[in-house]
Amino acid sequence: MGRILAIDFGAKRTGIAVTDELQIIASGLTTVNTKELLAFLKAYISKEDVELFVVGEPKQLNNQASESExxxxxxxxxxxxxxxxxxxxxxDERFTSKMAFQTMIDSGLSKKQRRNKALVDEISATIILQSYLASN
Incomplete structure (x- = not known):
């Protein structure tokens, strides 16, 4: 079985999360500059067996696509x-950034650490991946 890789796509930064090879545990991998995303993904899949990309789908509360789509x-x-x-x-990635921020608070990170937007993006990707795993 290959890994599942989740992408929380952003205009500037993109959060990446990945499962273990048994597709049981979702873990944050990194945050990359969005301009370098394709190159990063190609390099990653050359080293690791990835069988699926899961990409966040931003929606508004009324279930319509958000502008970032x-x-x-x-x-x-x-x-x-x-x-x-x-x-x-x-x-669906609604509320993942808020959930990521709350996760940072719950885990005791300082205010300075919680301002790290790259970490928020990585945690958001992990939440997207966990959501996918839970639904399957």
């Missing part, structure tokens, strides 16, 4: 074209 769709087309062997699933 317009940034994600071109990325998804590039991802499909450049890495066609790995399927892509979408997962």
């Amino acid at each position: 317009e940034l994600i769709l071109p990325f998804l087309k590039k991802l499909e074209a450049e890495i066609p062997s790995i399927p892509i699933k979408r997962v």
Whole structure:
């Protein structure tokens, strides 16, 4: 079994999370500059067996796509074209940033540490991945 890799796509930074090889545990991997995302993913899959990409799907409260979806769709087309062997699933990512921030508070991180937006993105990707694992 290969890993599942989750992507919390952002205009500047993208959070990445990954499962273990048995697809039981979701862990934050890193946050990368969005401009370097495809190169990072290609390098990662050259070293690790990844069988699925899970990409957050930002929605508004009324269930319609949020404005940031317009940034994600071109990325998804590039991802499909450049890495066609790995399927892509979408997962509703509403409230993941708030949940990530609350996780940081609950784990006792200082205010300074909670301002680390890269960490918020990585935790958000982990929450997206956990959500996907729980639904399957």
